[in-house]
Amino acid sequence: MRILIPSIQVPFISGGSILMTQGLKNALIKAGHEVEVVTIPFKFSPHSYIEDLIEFWKKQDFNNFNGFHIDMVIVLQFPAYYVQHKNKVLWLMHQHRSVYELYNEEKALEEDKQLKELIVKSDTQELALIKSRFSMCQNVSNRLMKYNNISSIPLYHPPFREEKFYCEESYDFIFCPSRLEELKRQDLLIQAMQYTKTNVVAIIAGTGGQKENYEKQIKSLKLVDKVKLIGHISDEEKETFYARSLGVFFAPFDEDYGYITLEAMLSSKPLITCIDSGGPLEFVINDETGFILEPNPKEIAEKIDYLYQNKQKAKEMGIKALKHYKSKNISWNNVVNKILGSK
Template structure:
């Protein structure tokens, strides 16, 4: 089949969504299909661009391109699931978050004014209408599926997928540092993690790595670390092999993100036999982390995170046991690209 995966293109920004898309392409190529990723430029500023983007993709023709029929269209994010196609499958990474779960959060990019309200209502109505045009809607996590159900009364099947390089993650040791790999972004809550280290009593460090989304966020992180240089280390952006090694050697993984859609960090930690500390409002990670069994699910407060870190730092046997439980949990779910491809192609 000729398959097109439609995704957003946001210059200078790369994260889990981009790796998700590449993983899907490789999995479909592996079983013999012709697959192209078509990336459509996307900009959410100013807010009026969200409405313009919706109308632009409605005008696009993906039924036949370059004289070839497109047998299957797979859309992953807003607004690309508005594209018309007789064989359209949506595997939703997330809808436009600011119109959904972030509307009442401080990280919003839609202002709470009449204009922002109008744009939000437009997105919710368009989603409610055009997502139902798809032959099937999958969500990449229970968290995303629950948002669709809550906001637009749409049912979606959950379809998990493995992180990139899943087979390379392993456990080497349990050294005296907590690892926090993620893009530096307010929603990931690196500042909260640094603040938690002010309350940690144990002789354990926090190692943070990841690329900042912008210079202001980078400066804020460095400013917050001042005075904690002996307890917090920012490594900058590290390569894949170094990241895998840090997972393999850390005591545990901290991932206190807010409203995460899925979260590769959680799966990568579990494949490395490491306990995960996350928060009650972290979304996707809470689907895998069982409090007190393979990690901790705590309130997003520095003192609570510090208490969880100290619990593991002061009992290495507990950290090892929780890490083993984490590995058993992720293996038991049988998450694979083969299953993903099978479920998507069932719709054609």
């Protein structure tokens, strides 16, 4: 088949959305199909830009291009999922979160309310027209049902370089790789480290808008020897840090999916997350493959110390985590078979 994947990209920002889109393309090509990703730049403001982009995508007819018949379109994200095609499949990455679960009624301006009304109405109308609907996880499916009363089937996919993750004997550190952004909540780990009673260290990898703020927190709490911000690292370095860690900390607020959870499992490491972290809760079995805690630094500190003081137990939890990952049939073959088999 000849398949198109309409997409958006925020220039100079890379993340899970690009990996998911490229992973799908590669898997479809491997399965013998012709595939192209059609990308349009995106920015979060002003609202008029988003409104114009909504109308742009709604007017795009992807059935034919210069004599080439397009057999299928697979849509992943707002607002590219408004594109027109007679054979369209939804595999939902996420909607425009700022008008859904991240919307703040008290702080919203009139223009924010108008944008929310437009997007919710458009999503409800347009996504309901798609007969084959999947999402990348249960958390995303739950949101789609909650806000738009539209059902979808969760369909998990593996992280980038899935086969490269491995496990070695642990060193005395907790690993936390992610963009340094407010929603990722690395500050919970930083604050927790002031309450640890062992010699464990926290290593935080990544770049982002909270870097300066986190540096100030670390200094003010006198944690320069306990918390290390190491910035951007290569894939190979990331895999080594996973392999040698005592455990992994990943406690974002209401994460869509969370590759870090899967990467920790593939590295046979227990994961510390929180009850409001969203996607990771679909994979962590509390007290067996990791810990699901209140977003409370003192509670987090206790479990970090527990992993340090009970390294054999931490190792056993990590082994269970890898086994649990393998039980879920997370593969690109499964994704392709389900999406193409839906037609």
